[in-house]
Amino acid sequence: MTSPLPLHEHLRRHARTRPDAAALVWYGRSFTWFELDAMSDAFAARLQALGVAPGDPVVLFLNNCPQYLVAHYGIQKAGAIVCPSGPLNKAHELGYQVGDLKARVIVAASDLLPVVAQVRGEGSTLAHVFAVHYADWLPREPALQLPAELQAARGAARAQPMDGEDFEAVALSGARPAPVALALDDVALMTYTSGTTGLPKGAMLSYGNALFKTEATTASAGVQADSVALSVAPLYHIAGMLMGVNVPVYAGATQVLLFRFDPVAVLQAIDRYRVTHWYSIAPMNAACMQVPEPGRFDLTSLQRNPVTSFGITLTEPLAQQWQAFTQGPCVSYEAAYGLSETHTMDTGMPHDAIRWGTQGKPLPGVSIRIIDPATGAELPVGEMGEITVRSPGNFQGYWNRPEATAATLQGGWVHTGDMGKVDAEGYLTFSGRFKEMIKVSGYSVFPEEVETILIRHPAVAQAAVIAEPDADKGEVVKAFIVRRPGQALDEAALIAWARENMATYKAPRQVRFIDALPVTGAGKVLRRLLKDS
Known part of the structure; x- marks a missing residue:
C-alpha cells in the first residue's frame, strides 16, 4: 500500500491541500473538499454526542445523494460501521437487517420515513432517526434533467421523524468530532449478502479492505486528481460504493453524482462537465444510444468506461458501437469480477489487451x-x-x-x-x-428471504423460488407455490401482492402452482429439481 490511512483521512487531506476544488457535483451544485470534510466531521460529532461508539452499526437507508457521502464518511470518522440498506426494501426487510445488527441509529430519506416508522415498533432497537431531504442540496436551477423523484421532492413538505432530527441541520452545524483511534483491521462497513447460503448476512469489511481495493481499482481504472468521474450506480451497492464513494475520494477526482440512471441526464453530464470516467451497466449504454438527437451532446471527453454485463452482455461490437457513438477515445471493457466478501473488483481488464x-x-x-x-x-x-x-x-x-x-x-x-x-x-x-442466489439486474436476491415473505400470504402453504433466465435482467425470480386447501389464488394476484410486500426486484415474475415441493427426508427443499419442472 502507498498509504496506511483509511479513506476518510484522504478526504481530510484534500480538504487541507485543495479546499476549494470541486469534490462533488449534484445536478449543477458543487461541493468542495472543504465542505464535504466539514459536513462529515459535523455528522461524526453528532453521532458521538448520541453515544455512538467505535464499532457500533449505523444504517443508511437512502438513494444516491450528496448526503449519502457525508453520512458514510461521518460514520467512519466516528469509528462506527456503515451499514447500507437498499432503499427499495420494505419494512420487514429493513427490520430484519436492523434487528440483526441491533442498530440504534438510522439515516433515512424523508420519503422512506413511513417504512422506518413501521420498523420502530415494540422491541425495536432503533432509537434515533436522521431525516435526509433530497431537495435540500439541489440547485435552484438544475443543470441536468431531474428524475421524477427529485422533482417531487422539491415540492414536498418537510417530513420530520419522531425522536429524530434533520440531517442538513446537523451537517451544517460546524461541530468537530473527538479524535478516534482506529486500526486498519477495524470493521468499517457491513454490507448484507447471502454468502454461499441462507438469509442475508452482514459481511464485515475493514478500513484496510476498503483501502486496498480502492487503491487497486483507482490504478486499474486510471482515475487521477484531474479526472471527472460520473457516478450512477447505487452507492449502497458494493460496486457503486467502490466507484462512487471510495475511488473519487482516494484519487481526489471530481465526481458528478446522479440520483439514478437517466439516459438524457447521463449524456448531459458527460457533455457539461467533460466527464472522463464512467462505470456503467451494459443496458445503460444501450439506452443512451437510443436518445433522440444525440448529436446535441459532446461526449468526446469520455476516456474510460468499465462496464458490467447484466441483462446485456458487453461484446466487442457493442464496445465499438459505444466508442463510435461518443466520437472520442473512449475504451469500454468488462469491468471486473468480484463479490461483497472481497470488497468487489478482484480482477481488472488490461486496457491494451482486452x-x-x-x-x-x-x-x-x-x-x-x-x-x-x-x-x-x-x-x-x-x-x-x-x-x-x-x-x-x-x-x-x-x-x-x-x-x-x-x-x-x-x-x-x-x-x-x-x-x-x-x-x-x-x-x-x-x-x-454454484450457490442459489439470484441476480436480478445486478441485485442479489436470496431464495429463503423471498420464500419467508411469500408464505405470509394467507393462501400460501409452501413456497420455493429459483432463478429464471431473462434477456433483460439476467435473471428473475420464479416461484413454486403450494396453495392452502380451499384457498383460491392466481398468478397475477400473488405477483401483485408480492410487489406490495417486498422490493420489486425480489418479487416473482413467474408463478407456478404445484401440489407439493420436492424435499429431502429432513424437509429441505430440493430447488435443483424445480429447475427441471
Missing part, C-alpha cells in the same frame, strides 16, 4: 485459484471449478455468524460458490453460480 468474454486478470495483490468444489483440490489451467480468492481485500467474516464464516473463509481464501476458469494467460471467465 479479452472479450472474460472478466480480466487478478489485480495486483489478488490471487485466484480454481478448485474442485467436492475435494478442494486446485484444478489445472482451463478447467471449470469453484472460484476462490485471496487478497488483503478479503472480509473479516460474517456478523455473528461464525459457522457461515468458517464455511466461506478457509485458510485465507474466500470460497465464492461461483463457477469459472482461468486460462493460460491468467484471464478469468466467470460462468455462473
Whole structure:
C-alpha cells in the first residue's frame, strides 16, 4: 500500500491541500473538499454526542445523494460501521437487517420515513432517526434533467421523524468530532449478502479492505486528481460504493453524482462537465444510444468506461458501437469480477489487451485459484471449478455468524460458490453460480428471504423460488407455490401482492402452482429439481 490511512483521512487531506476544488457535483451544485470534510466531521460529532461508539452499526437507508457521502464518511470518522440498506426494501426487510445488527441509529430519506416508522415498533432497537431531504442540496436551477423523484421532492413538505432530527441541520452545524483511534483491521462497513447460503448476512469489511481495493481499482481504472468521474450506480451497492464513494475520494477526482440512471441526464453530464470516467451497466449504454438527437451532446471527453454485463452482455461490437457513438477515445471493457466478501473488483481488464468474454486478470495483490468444489483440490489451467480468492481485500467474516464464516473463509481464501476458469494467460471467465442466489439486474436476491415473505400470504402453504433466465435482467425470480386447501389464488394476484410486500426486484415474475415441493427426508427443499419442472 502507498498509504496506511483509511479513506476518510484522504478526504481530510484534500480538504487541507485543495479546499476549494470541486469534490462533488449534484445536478449543477458543487461541493468542495472543504465542505464535504466539514459536513462529515459535523455528522461524526453528532453521532458521538448520541453515544455512538467505535464499532457500533449505523444504517443508511437512502438513494444516491450528496448526503449519502457525508453520512458514510461521518460514520467512519466516528469509528462506527456503515451499514447500507437498499432503499427499495420494505419494512420487514429493513427490520430484519436492523434487528440483526441491533442498530440504534438510522439515516433515512424523508420519503422512506413511513417504512422506518413501521420498523420502530415494540422491541425495536432503533432509537434515533436522521431525516435526509433530497431537495435540500439541489440547485435552484438544475443543470441536468431531474428524475421524477427529485422533482417531487422539491415540492414536498418537510417530513420530520419522531425522536429524530434533520440531517442538513446537523451537517451544517460546524461541530468537530473527538479524535478516534482506529486500526486498519477495524470493521468499517457491513454490507448484507447471502454468502454461499441462507438469509442475508452482514459481511464485515475493514478500513484496510476498503483501502486496498480502492487503491487497486483507482490504478486499474486510471482515475487521477484531474479526472471527472460520473457516478450512477447505487452507492449502497458494493460496486457503486467502490466507484462512487471510495475511488473519487482516494484519487481526489471530481465526481458528478446522479440520483439514478437517466439516459438524457447521463449524456448531459458527460457533455457539461467533460466527464472522463464512467462505470456503467451494459443496458445503460444501450439506452443512451437510443436518445433522440444525440448529436446535441459532446461526449468526446469520455476516456474510460468499465462496464458490467447484466441483462446485456458487453461484446466487442457493442464496445465499438459505444466508442463510435461518443466520437472520442473512449475504451469500454468488462469491468471486473468480484463479490461483497472481497470488497468487489478482484480482477481488472488490461486496457491494451482486452479479452472479450472474460472478466480480466487478478489485480495486483489478488490471487485466484480454481478448485474442485467436492475435494478442494486446485484444478489445472482451463478447467471449470469453484472460484476462490485471496487478497488483503478479503472480509473479516460474517456478523455473528461464525459457522457461515468458517464455511466461506478457509485458510485465507474466500470460497465464492461461483463457477469459472482461468486460462493460460491468467484471464478469468466467470460462468455462473454454484450457490442459489439470484441476480436480478445486478441485485442479489436470496431464495429463503423471498420464500419467508411469500408464505405470509394467507393462501400460501409452501413456497420455493429459483432463478429464471431473462434477456433483460439476467435473471428473475420464479416461484413454486403450494396453495392452502380451499384457498383460491392466481398468478397475477400473488405477483401483485408480492410487489406490495417486498422490493420489486425480489418479487416473482413467474408463478407456478404445484401440489407439493420436492424435499429431502429432513424437509429441505430440493430447488435443483424445480429447475427441471
